[in-house]
Amino acid sequence: MLRIQGVSKTFFPGTVNERRALVDVSLHLRERDFVTVIGSNGAGKSTLLNVVAGSIRPDAGAIAIAGRDVTRLDDHQRAAYVGRVFQNPSSGTAPHLTIAENLAIAQSRGKKRTLGMAVTARKRMTYRDELSILEQGLEDRLGDWVGLLSGGQRQSLSLLMATFTRPQILLLDEHTAALDPTRAGLVIKLTRELVERHRLTTLMVTHNMEQALSMGNRLIMMHAGRIILDVADEEKAKMTVADLMKSFENLRDAELSDRTLLQ
Numbered sequence: 001m002l003r004i005q006g007v008s009k010t011f012f013p014g015t016v017n018e019r020r021a022l023v024d025v026s027l028h029l030r031e032r033d034f035v036t037v038i039g040s041n042g043a044g045k046s047t048l049l050n051v052v053a054g055s056i057r058p059d060a061g062a063i064a065i066a067g068r069d070v071t072r073l074d075d076h077q078r079a080a081y082v083g084r085v086f087q088n089p090s091s092g093t094a095p096h097l098t099i100a101e102n103l104a105i106a107q108s109r110g111k112k113r114t115l116g117m118a119v120t121a122r123k124r125m126t127y128r129d130e131l132s133i134l135e136q137g138l139e140d141r142l143g144d145w146v147g148l149l150s151g152g153q154r155q156s157l158s159l160l161m162a163t164f165t166r167p168q169i170l171l172l173d174e175h176t177a178a179l180d181p182t183r184a185g186l187v188i189k190l191t192r193e194l195v196e197r198h199r200l201t202t203l204m205v206t207h208n209m210e211q212a213l214s215m216g217n218r219l220i221m222m223h224a225g226r227i228i229l230d231v232a233d234e235e236k237a238k239m240t241v242a243d244l245m246k247s248f249e250n251l252r253d254a255e256l257s258d259r260t261l262l263q
């Protein structure tokens with residue numbers, strides 16, 4: 001479903017600010033794989049999602065979604081294939097438009113902008129049905145501005161919007177990190193339900209080890225632009241937070257000894 005082959009990305013190459021964000025990364029997701037992505041700050045997790053979404057063009061390598069090479073398509077051209085939810089609840093929704101208008105935009109994603117953007121009575125019924133899945137009463141607030149919603153409600157709406165057109169790939173970039181634990185829990189429950197219901201293939205970045213272990217069928221750990229751990233199925237099911245912490249500690253130790261060697 002998603003094939004990332006030998007992808008590299010360096011920001012500001014050849015300058016003092018050079019950052020090797022991705023180094024020859026290859027990753028293949030089968031249909032309905034749900035992969036959680038962990039790693040320390042600056043490991044390359046968001047850049048990985050950005051190159052899949054098309055908002056960053058890699059320096060080398062190729063990306064194919066559902067068998068189609070999308071490497072040269074920009075993010076607008078990939079919108080029909082990719083749904084995305086960001087960390088900031090404001091990023092996925094338009095605050096000065098109503099809930100119904102936001103959903104109409106989501107519905108038209110990846111299609112030519114036509115009269116289809118109008119919110120018809122029939123569409124309102126569909127939106128009501130879809131919103132009721134969130135169990136937050138938003139189905140009765142179709143005409144409310146999205147800016148009036150709480151962070152958790154906006155993030156739930158973002159998730160619904162990202163999955164509205166049943167994308168080939170769902171990208172979740174720390175989408176619960178800005179929420180309090182109760183709201184984060186609700187959004188995680190909703191994530192599981194929507195991924196299951198629409199049989200989505202998903203890449204989810206998180207700093208929460210428990211989330212990374214309890215969600216999905218596969219986990220990858222990134223460090224310095226590379227995938228350094230890739231576990232799936234039973235092997236993943238057996239892993240504990242302590243195992244993951246140990247992997248992080250080993251990395252730190254290895255880095256410290258590298259630095260000592262360089263001195």
Ligand SMILES: Nc1ncnc2c1ncn2[C@@H]1O[C@H](COP(=O)(O)OP(=O)(O)OP(=O)(O)O)[C@@H](O)[C@H]1O
Nearest residue numbers: 011019020021039040041042043044045046047048
């Ligand atoms: N647009 C950019 N311009 C310059 N450097 C960037 C840009 N985006 C990312 N980087 C750099 O690339 C490296 C990887 O960043 P990235 O945001 O992918 O890491 P991350 O694993 O998502 O980190 P975090 O957990 O802190 O969000 C970092 O060194 C970062 O400073």
